[in-house]
Amino acid sequence: MKKSNMIKFSAAALTFLGISATGVKPVKQPAQAASKRIKVISKQSVTVWTNYQKGRHVATHLKKGSSHFVYQTATDSMGNLWYRIGKKEWVMAKYFNQVKSAKKAKAKSKKTKRVKKARSAASLAASWSAPMGSKARAKAVVSLAKQQVGKAYVKGSKGPNAFDNASLVAYVYKQAAGVNTGSSTKSQVKKGIAVDPSSGFVEGDLLFWGSKNKPYNVAIYVGDGKYVTAAGDQQGVIQASLSTYFWPSRARRVL
Numbered sequence: 001m002k003k004s005n006m007i008k009f010s011a012a013a014l015t016f017l018g019i020s021a022t023g024v025k026p027v028k029q030p031a032q033a034a035s036k037r038i039k040v041i042s043k044q045s046v047t048v049w050t051n052y053q054k055g056r057h058v059a060t061h062l063k064k065g066s067s068h069f070v071y072q073t074a075t076d077s078m079g080n081l082w083y084r085i086g087k088k089e090w091v092m093a094k095y096f097n098q099v100k101s102a103k104k105a106k107a108k109s110k111k112t113k114r115v116k117k118a119r120s121a122a123s124l125a126a127s128w129s130a131p132m133g134s135k136a137r138a139k140a141v142v143s144l145a146k147q148q149v150g151k152a153y154v155k156g157s158k159g160p161n162a163f164d165n166a167s168l169v170a171y172v173y174k175q176a177a178g179v180n181t182g183s184s185t186k187s188q189v190k191k192g193i194a195v196d197p198s199s200g201f202v203e204g205d206l207l208f209w210g211s212k213n214k215p216y217n218v219a220i221y222v223g224d225g226k227y228v229t230a231a232g233d234q235q236g237v238i239q240a241s242l243s244t245y246f247w248p249s250r251a252r253r254v255l
Contacts, residue, residue, distance in 0.1 A: 038083060038096040039067045052082035052090045062091065067099055138204035138255050140176040145220045145228040148172065151237045153230045158183070163237060165218050165230045169206060172220060179254055181206075185218045192254030197247060204255045207248040215249065 040046055045061035052074050062068070072084035073093075081093035145168075154162040159171040166185050173179040181188045189208050195201065201221045208215035219229035222239065230237045242248075 035073070036070050037067055037099040038070055038085075038093075039099045040064050040095060041097045042095040046091055046095045048085075049090045050088045052076050052080075052084075055090060058089065060089070068096075134177075134255055137177040137179075138202070141172055141204045141220065141255065142222045144176040145172045145222055146239065148237045149228060149239050153232050153236045163230045168228075168230045168237060169218050169220060173254065177204075177255060181254060185210075185215045186213065188218055189213065189215055189250065189252060192252045195251035195253050197249065197251050201251060202253070204253075206252045206254060208250045208252070209246070209248055212250065219248075221251075 040062050041064065043064060045063055047057045048060040048062065049055040049057050053076055068083075068085040068091075070083045070085060074082050074084070074090075076082060082090050083093050083096065084090050148159075148163065148168060148171075152162040153164060155164045156167075157163055158167045163171065166183055166188060169188055170181050170183050173181045181191050185208065188206060189212075191206070195205055197207075201207065203221060203223045205221040207219045207221055207227055208217065210216035217229065219227040221227050225242050226239055227242065228237065228239050231240070
């Protein structure tokens with residue numbers, strides 16, 4: 001092989017390996033992704049340093065409230081935690097708080113509202129001696145019943161994370177209205193006063209399917225032609241619409 005061809009081949013091989021023909025040069029690594037976002041909480045401006053170990057400060061000071069991404073963390077010889085927020089920009093962690101993502105903050109806010117709403121509904125009428133027909137107690141029952149939608153169906157379970165159809169009714173009425181309906185459809189179908197299924201229902205009515213004294217299913221009427229029930233293993237607790245093909249055989253008004 002000629003000398004000129006040998007030189008060309010060597011240069012090409014070095015280039016392929018990420019080494020320049022003029023000197024050793026490692027292949028450039030991809031930029032490190034940010035691990036989190038932080039926000040300055042210090043009242044005074046925060047100094048930025050070139051290194052977390054005996055570095056010199058740069059002409060940059062971070063103001064309170066400013067936010068930055070963290071690309072690396074390290075601990076110095078004194079045990080202090082540091083964040084790298086730029087190529088050669090380090091700051092002490094004690095002057096910062098982590099910023100939660102908008103999605104997480106929104107999800108937490110929604111969860112807090114649901115918990116507060118559930119507690120409010122559960123305690124709204126639990127200790128009342130309000131008469132039958134109390135609209136406030138009916139609203140509390142409807143609100144708490146709807147909040148159970150999506151939970152699992154487990155036969156014999158009494159809640160609050162899973163129910164069967166009778167235990168769902170017992171839990172909701174006890175927690176929201178202070179009413180003991182009993183723990184079976186057989187006892188629940190005897191509570192309150194009878195309602196003619198053809199005359200229409202009001203919020204909080206109990207709807208039954210099956211025989212007169214031993215119905216196989218019970219639900220809570222929540223208004224607008226809809227009811228909440230623990231439907232079974234496949235569906236869990238659902239909200240469904242009344243249908244002429246699946247109309248309740250009887251109903252009871254316990255509020």
